[in-house]
Amino acid sequence: MGPSPVARRELGRRLATAVADARDAGEDLATPLLVVDLDAFDANADDLVRRAGHTPVRLASKSVRVPALIRRALAHDGFRGVLSYTLREALWLHEQGVTDDLLVAYPSVDRDALARLVASPAAAAAITLMVDHADHLDVVDSVRRSLAVPVRIAIDVDAGLHVGGRHVGPKRSPLHDTAEVVSLARRVVERRGFRLVGVMTYEGQVAGLPDDVPRQRARSLVVRGLKQASIGQLEARRREVADALAPLVDLELWNAGGSGSVEATAADPVVTEVAAGSGLLVPTLFDHYQSFEPRPAAFFAVPVVRRPSADLATVHGGGLVASGAAGRDRLPTPWLPEGLHLTGLEGAGEVQTPLTGPGASRLRTGDLVWFRHAKSGELFEHGTDVRLLSGSAFVDRVETYRGLGLAF
Known part of the structure; x- marks a missing residue:
């Protein structure tokens, strides 16, 4: 089964509140804005430990690539060591x-x-x-x-x-x-x-x-x-x-x-x-497993910069494509607001991504559109820092490997 629609809408509310508060505080929200939902991250970590029973979980760092989040996962009882x-x-x-x-x-x-x-x-x-x-x-x-x-x-x-x-x-x-x-x-x-x-x-x-x-x-x-x-x-x-x-x-x-x-x-x-590792952040390739409930925890946002027509909105960037055999499942998925889709001709582009669907007509220039990456960890090669969301607030800003000048 896929992520819960109710949880998706609640996430949208929490992100909107956090962004508004950050802007009111004068914070720089450069895009792509990378966010990890700590509530989902911690719940996913606990669920991995539960599923493993009494067997220790070794954290696959390739699926995280943010030192603060690696430390956070290892702090959970049941995690032991890193698979680098x-x-x-x-x-x-x-x-x-x-x-x-x-x-x-x-x-x-x-x-x-x-x-x-x-x-x-x-x-x-x-x-x-x-x-x-x-x-x-x-x-x-x-x-x-x-x-x-x-x-x-x-x-x-x-x-x-x-x-x-x-x-x-x-x-x-x-x-x-x-x-x-x-x-x-x-x-x-x-x-x-x-x-x-x-x-x-x-x-x-x-x-x-x-x-x-x-x-x-x-x-x-x-x-x-x-x-x-x-x-x-x-x-x-x-x-x-x-x-x-x-x-x-x-x-x-x-x-x-x-x-x-x-x-x-x-x-x-x-x-x-x-x-x-991927189970901590749950990218789109991990949405549909019988074995666990998906709680997406990693997102990125880019702004609407054009309205080519009444039923199209174009965002700046968005082409954060996953590795592996090329196909639609490697493309990022527009997640919030709901009712948005990539176009068949352009897909997700490096400098612009047109979006269609019933949600496109409601978007205005400057609005943020939230996406999910197809794979875990690779998202964080595209930014220097990550905002950590807890409840409806950004509680920290931590560096990715890239932000620390590291390219492994």
């Missing part, structure tokens, strides 16, 4: 004291960052690197002068669904067969200067596919069937890999899942932690 998306980001978060438990989600060949890691015993003790090939170990060794600082390693194991000779899921690790995983694990264990501490199995075809989409009943049924098949196959594979690794190493962590699969992933006894 680059080693440089992990090093920065550690240096800032955000957390001393960082798992880098993707293999790194960033030699400068790796050199910083192996030169710092404190960073090396806090940060775990991801590998799926011995080549990744070679890159680490190429930048260090001694083996005095051991490097923590986790192995990324393919978690896709294999059916009928096809692979369904993210194209990540080449390691599928248990023998391949054990072979790499043995190389890590036997290689000086490395410690094998964990495994990752990210089932993106379960965690990242909506399965309750309006007017797509047949497709949703297929997706739910695919998810069930994936969960069953993956539970068996995880157990097989875990049993095969047990005589070789005592693992500290087994990371898996995402916001769309928290319950199913946490139910697997092999998994020690679930990853989640």
Whole structure:
């Protein structure tokens, strides 16, 4: 199901009050105006913890990218550690004291960052690197002068669904067969200067596919069937890999899942932690899941600057398009006022976005139109700061990574 219409209208009232009060106070509301609703953010964080049961939630920072919000999520009971998306980001978060438990989600060949890691015993003790090939170990060794600082390693194991000779899921690790995983694990264990501490199995075809989409009943049924098949196959594979690794190493962590699969992933006894991030902000790609109630928490506003006709309004900018396979689902969605739609010809543009629909005729020059981004985290690459909304007031203004001069 999608977000509640009642909650949507209430959000519109709260945003209008906050904007009016900020303007009355003489605050600069430069656009795109980025806003996070803390009430929804906190409720979503608590819901992720509830869905995970007694399994800790590791925060996927790629889906947040605002240090103050990363800290806020980690302050919730049930969250533990960060799943970072680059080693440089992990090093920065550690240096800032955000957390001393960082798992880098993707293999790194960033030699400068790796050199910083192996030169710092404190960073090396806090940060775990991801590998799926011995080549990744070679890159680490190429930048260090001694083996005095051991490097923590986790192995990324393919978690896709294999059916009928096809692979369904993210194209990540080449390691599928248990023998391949054990072979790499043995190389890590036997290689000086490395410690094998964990495994990752990210089932993106379960965690990242909506399965309750309006007017797509047949497709949703297929997706739910695919998810069930994936969960069953993956539970068996995880157990097989875990049993095969047990005589070789005592693992500290087994990371898996995402916001769309928290319950199913946490139910697997092999998994020690679930990853989640998008569920905190709920972008439009996460609106239609059976597993949780969507509470959108991130928005951006741009002003109406033209009225080309009585039934059209054009806003300045708006083209904050999400990554992934190009399609309409990657476009931002006009959210408030209600009754607005992108046009088929222009879509969402870099410098202007025309809007149509029954709500367009009521807009005046200078009015703000609120949008939702399709993906979580990417929104904050488009601004230097974020207003934090609590109730009907902006209670803080915090910097994004971009605002801090960081580009990870």
